[in-house]
Structure formats: C-alpha cells, structure tokens
Amino acid sequence: MSESTTDYYTFPYKIQKVCVIGAGVAGLIVAKVLMDIGLNVTVYERGGQPGGVWIYSEDTGPVPLFPSTDPMISDPPEEVPDTESSCSSTSHHIRNVSPIYAGLRTNIPTPIMTYFNTSYPPNTPLFSNHEVVLSYLKSFVEEHKLNDVISYNMDVTRVIESENGWEVITKKLKRTENGPTQNDKQKIDLVESNANMEKIGEDRETIPDDNRKDISTHGSDDAEYVGEWREEHFDAVVVCTGHYNVPYIPEINGLKEWANTWPERVLHSKQYRRPDLFEDQPTLVIGSAASGSDISRELASTFKSPVYLSIRSISPLTNVAESVIVKPIVKRFIVSYSDNSNDYDDDSSNYIHEKRSIPYGKVEFIDGTVINVHRIIFATGFMYSYPFLHGIEVGNGKNEDVSKETILVTSGERVYNLYKQVFYIPNPTVSPASLSHAQALLISHVFASRVQLPSLTSMRKAYNSTSIDTMFKTPKAYHEFGTVKAGEYIRELLEWVNSSKNEEAGEKKEVFESWREDMHLGAKELRARELGY
Numbered sequence: 001m002s003e004s005t006t007d008y009y010t011f012p013y014k015i016q017k018v019c020v021i022g023a024g025v026a027g028l029i030v031a032k033v034l035m036d037i038g039l040n041v042t043v044y045e046r047g048g049q050p051g052g053v054w055i056y057s058e059d060t061g062p063v064p065l066f067p068s069t070d071p072m073i074s075d076p077p078e079e080v081p082d083t084e085s086s087c088s089s090t091s092h093h094i095r096n097v098s099p100i101y102a103g104l105r106t107n108i109p110t111p112i113m114t115y116f117n118t119s120y121p122p123n124t125p126l127f128s129n130h131e132v133v134l135s136y137l138k139s140f141v142e143e144h145k146l147n148d149v150i151s152y153n154m155d156v157t158r159v160i161e162s163e164n165g166w167e168v169i170t171k172k173l174k175r176t177e178n179g180p181t182q183n184d185k186q187k188i189d190l191v192e193s194n195a196n197m198e199k200i201g202e203d204r205e206t207i208p209d210d211n212r213k214d215i216s217t218h219g220s221d222d223a224e225y226v227g228e229w230r231e232e233h234f235d236a237v238v239v240c241t242g243h244y245n246v247p248y249i250p251e252i253n254g255l256k257e258w259a260n261t262w263p264e265r266v267l268h269s270k271q272y273r274r275p276d277l278f279e280d281q282p283t284l285v286i287g288s289a290a291s292g293s294d295i296s297r298e299l300a301s302t303f304k305s306p307v308y309l310s311i312r313s314i315s316p317l318t319n320v321a322e323s324v325i326v327k328p329i330v331k332r333f334i335v336s337y338s339d340n341s342n343d344y345d346d347d348s349s350n351y352i353h354e355k356r357s358i359p360y361g362k363v364e365f366i367d368g369t370v371i372n373v374h375r376i377i378f379a380t381g382f383m384y385s386y387p388f389l390h391g392i393e394v395g396n397g398k399n400e401d402v403s404k405e406t407i408l409v410t411s412g413e414r415v416y417n418l419y420k421q422v423f424y425i426p427n428p429t430v431s432p433a434s435l436s437h438a439q440a441l442l443i444s445h446v447f448a449s450r451v452q453l454p455s456l457t458s459m460r461k462a463y464n465s466t467s468i469d470t471m472f473k474t475p476k477a478y479h480e481f482g483t484v485k486a487g488e489y490i491r492e493l494l495e496w497v498n499s500s501k502n503e504e505a506g507e508k509k510e511v512f513e514s515w516r517e518d519m520h521l522g523a524k525e526l527r528a529r530e531l532g533y
C-alpha cells in the first residue's frame, strides 16, 4: 500500500468496482451510497431476500457447540473446490438463521432505527416487531432499486487479496428440481447434534468434485440446493455480514457433560423462538443483556415453574421482570439423576417436591447457592467471525498477540486494527465492520477519493491511542460507544464527509439531527412507558 509525500494515504489504484457482502441493514445503505457516488457496486447475499437478522424464521438452525469460544472452530472457513479437489458443505448452514424471536420488540424507537432522511410509515408503533422493520428495509430496497445490484443466494466463501484488489469467490445456491440421490443424501446436513457439531473442523467429510458443484441444504424449507462456484475481481470489498451469527457460549465447569447428557435441554438464545414451544419446566437463562432479559420475561410469563436469570453485570440493556429470580454467575453445572432435590434447591423446593420423577440437573453459583433446573438457555451473545477473509489474520485469540498490526479477529470479542472502526489499516480497500449510515458515507467518499484517509502512520497512531485495553472495561466494549459518544462519533464522520461537499454546485451536506440523539437517550424510559418493560 502506498503513501503520498503528504500526510495522506493514497490507494495504489483507482477504486471503481466494489463488492458488498450481505444485504442486511448495513449492506443496503452501503450499496446505496456507493451507487450514489457513482461507483460500480455488486452485493452478494447468501439468503434469498434482503433484511438480514430482521427475517424471522421458525427454523432454529443447527445446534451450536457447548462451549463455543473460538470463531475458527464454531464457524470454520468453507473449503473451495478446484477442478481436481474435493469440498465440504456444512459451514454456510450455521450462519443463515436469524436469532430474532417472535415476541421481540425493537429496543430503540423505530424513528431512530432509520437511515438519514427516511422514516417509517405514519402510525408505526414506537417499538415495533420484526415484520415492521423488515417491511421498512424492503421498501428501501424498492425505492432505491437496490435489487438491480444485489445477487441473492450467493454465499461468499473466500475473499483473497491480490496485487490490485480482491478476488471474491462465491457459491451460488440453486434449488434442485429433483430431490438428492441416496449418494448425495450422505453428503448433506452434517450438522444435527452436538456430537456432530464437535466433529466439524477435525473430521470434515469430503465430497468428490463434480465440475465445481456441490450439494448443500439451505434455508428453512429443507429443500436441496446445488452450489456453483464463481470468482470475480473487485477493487474494494465492504464486509456487511453482521455479527449475530456465531453464538458465544462460555466454558463453564460441567457444561460439556450436561450438553452430552441432555442435548435437548441446553440451547443458545439464537435457537429460542417462542415460550409455548417449551415444556413448563424450571429454566435458567444466562446473560443480562436484551435477549436474556426478554427470554426470561417471556418464559416467566407463561411458566408456572421458576425461571432464573444469571447476571454477571447490569448493562443499559438489562431489564429483569419481577417474576424472574436473579442469580449470580454460574460456578458449575452438575449432571445428576437423583430426584431427591431437598439438599440442593434454594428457591423452588415446593415445586421440586411435586415433580420428583423428573431428573433435574443442578447448577451451583459463585455465591454457593444451588438450584435444580431442567433447561439452560445461554443468552451470552455472539462472536465476530469472518471465515471467508483469506490471508488476513483471523483466528483463535487465546494465544494471539492483539498488539500485532495485522490481526483482525482473535477470540471474536472485537475487531482489531480498524481506523475509525471502519478501514482495515494494513489494507484500507477492505472494510470489515458493522456499518451505520454515517460510516457508509465515509466509505463511499473515501473510495471515490472525495476525502482522503490520513497516512498509514497517522492511522496507526490514532488507532493505538484508542486501543489501549485499559480504556475499555471489556474488549467487546470497544465497539459500544454509548449514546453520547456515538453522537460525537457520527458528527465527526459527517463533518469529514461534508468537507468534500460543494454546496454551490447543489451538493447537500449530511445532517445528524439532534432529536435522534435525544430520543436515544430517553429510549429506555420511553420503552417502559410504551411496553410496560
């Protein structure tokens, strides 16, 4: 990558053709602003429609690993076949199911969940369900004719850095007319149980090459699809694949044994849809953010059995229902077939007496208390994962040096080496970030050379000054600004973008309206008034 003699970074070639990966909230706005500025855009979306996480599905997807702490094991790169070799067809399956649950209401008001200069239809509820958000996104696609540049059912399996850009390899999933042959059937859907999941990465099944085609399952209809591979060159790539795909499930004493003994009695929030799908049994939900609060509330409102919520720390998203019993951090899970629960139960002994025939597991917390539960739901979040980025350092963070200047993802808690949370410093022609409208505008203006990035040295210096670990309580907090800081950040990016606007030539400056910030600041109280929680 070259630097000019001034303190600015210059791309080694002119950026004209840009690949956007993903057609969720981020990918759609990136595509629009890149088109607006006159660049040639292609969006690859592995699903059949736009909307990303806002596409609700009754399909709960494959069972994750318990524990799941390493993105490279839980979400390994998919093998790309060449004409001589073989390939496997499992990994796309894990990423395609949205974690949205049926009862979800937006946690911030819909007026501030919009792109700039757009709004939801009149009378839209302030805290809406997934259908409303999806419909807004689909209208945005229609209005801006984004379907002209989106290729659906295109799974990006490799992005390879080349001398003058990036080679993007996609797998097109085509629904087959006929069902698979018996031989094909043996090749598909390896992901059925924890036991099977654990084999991924160490015991991958190989499939004989058939003119770069392979058989996969995809989507919620159990239909069979044929994968066709294609490679295309781009000058730059914007990664908008989201970060609610790969469950994070911490390693806790006894968890593996519990999951092996009762695989159907442990799940991640990504697999939760509705309370009525579960038998009324004592349940422990782990995690105090939005999903943990919502899921424990929904279960407690339909169950007679106790619902516990294990909380590590209170965050702005914590919102515990009164009927939920709060517990501290779990120390260990105990697999026990004994039905004599008297010694163990602190909070629900009467209930346990009535249900002696059911083999409960036990959970011990760090305060020494022990409860009997039937089911555990981990609402412990997700990991950043970019398995298709080839040649960029992504891997298991446990032993990796996060001060390295090339590392992108380690344990999946955060993304490293991004300038202004957007541009990968070692090569700013790729942007693997979670993108808002302001960030998308910055990308389009930088790629179109309307504004310039500082030199690599200056970007590095700026990054280092905001990356000192002590500045953030947890690595994850690095991407979470809080409302006030988010406002400052958005204004900073827009000021930069606006510095290139020629108002005399009719170019309008971008504005971040202060009412959006005010509404965000008051969102929690507003939600409590509107929804009662």
Ligand SMILES: Cc1cc2nc3c(=O)[nH]c(=O)nc-3n(C[C@H](O)[C@H](O)[C@H](O)COP(=O)(O)OP(=O)(O)OC[C@H]3O[C@@H](n4cnc5c(N)ncnc54)[C@H](O)[C@@H]3O)c2cc1C
Residues within 6 Å of the ligand: 021, 022, 023, 024, 025, 026, 027, 044, 045, 046, 047, 050, 051, 052, 053, 054, 095, 096, 099, 100, 101, 104, 105, 106, 107, 108, 113, 154, 155, 156, 157, 240, 241, 242, 243, 244, 291, 388, 434, 435
């Ligand atoms: C349970 C839950 C509740 C939430 N509630 C709110 C809320 O109330 N308000 C709010 O503002 N935000 C909420 N969010 C955050 C929400 O995820 C973001 O608002 C936003 O939708 C993220 O958009 P995205 O485009 O970054 O990612 P996604 O929506 O995840 O979209 C990514 C897209 O990329 C595609 N893709 C992934 N990998 C590939 C590949 N290799 N090749 C091709 N395509 C690929 C996916 O199919 C998907 O369509 C919530 C998230 C969750 C999980």
